[in-house]
Amino acid sequence: MGNKKIILIVDDDKTVLFFLDKALKTIGYETHISLSGTDALSIARKQRPDLVLLDVQMPEMDGITTMEELHKLHPGLPVIFQTGQEDVETLEKAFRKGAVDFIIKPAKILELDTRIRKVIISSCFDQSGFSCNVPEITIWEQNQALLDTQLEIICRLTKVAEYKDIDTANHIVRMAYYSVLLAREIGIEQRICWLILNASPMHDIGKVGIPDSILLKPDKLTDDEWKVMVRHPFIGSKILKCSKSEIIRMGEIIAMSHHEKWDGSGYPRKLKGEDIPLVGRITAIADVFDALTSMRPYKKAWSAEEAFNLIEKDRGKHFDPVLVEAFLNIKEKILSVKEKFKG
Ligand SMILES: [Fe+2]
Ligand SMILES: [Fe+2]
Incomplete structure (x- = not known):
């Protein structure tokens, strides 16, 4: 066997x-x-x-x-x-x-x-829960071996960013799962969901280019520091751009767009509404929900209900209203991921 x-x-x-x-x-x-x-x-x-x-x-x-x-x-x-x-x-x-x-x-x-x-x-x-755990299958086609290598590189690349950041490894796992659950809820096909699952962990890869004094600062950032911080989507995009891999190409889109806001007040390109790539709009909700419900040196973890309420309140401002509705429809699934990958 x-x-x-x-x-x-x-x-x-x-x-x-x-x-x-x-x-x-x-x-x-x-x-x-x-x-x-x-x-x-x-x-x-x-x-x-x-x-x-x-x-x-x-x-x-x-x-x-x-x-x-x-x-x-x-x-x-x-x-x-x-x-x-x-x-x-x-x-x-x-x-x-x-x-x-x-x-x-x-x-x-x-x-x-x-x-x-x-x-x-x-x-x-x-x-x-995470992509290092690629299953062993006896016969690998050449393209499967390539896919396997891609997943390993992504996993290792993401780990580099983790060393720089205060987010735990589980933040990335939860955020990826929340994104996929939301994508499934709005009917996105299985293959794209799979790409999102693998690509979304790279959303903050650009933080490797942000100095620790800013990234790890427990207090509010000054205006100048903020100007440096908001470069992380650009840096992420630079790291990932022009790849032949579908996963990495999607990673680039997510890295570049996960801080855009529906009303055009986000960064780095101040895109508005549906000009923001759908995967960027999806991962924005997943990322914010996880950040709110996680403890940070400067804040306590919010309860899930408080986080759901904020996301609902920001419908049409920060977040795509249709996606907010879908996200609120799957509260139970979101909570079970939160429970499964706590810490
Ligand atoms: Fe980010
Ligand atoms: Fe994040």
């Missing part, structure tokens, strides 16, 4: 089932197969798979019900749906109920493999 990831394949069509079983085994996964939802549940009860590849249309217990039952057994278990055609309504329902991705049949194995890896990596974030 070793480090092989376990994929549970569920499909009532034997041809599809056996084809996928053989193909996934060949490229290095361990597989469990099942012709029905009921059978899948008894397999999953014995051993938690790393991922489930689930047919939507099945007699007896359909895919969505099977997924719901699987989630009762193993909350957070990643499920990719296989569907005969692009049935938007069913897919929408599947995503609402917790599916993480879908693939149109007949699945192309290379595409399926890439999706599986991305989902497993994302779920590894979900379980462990």
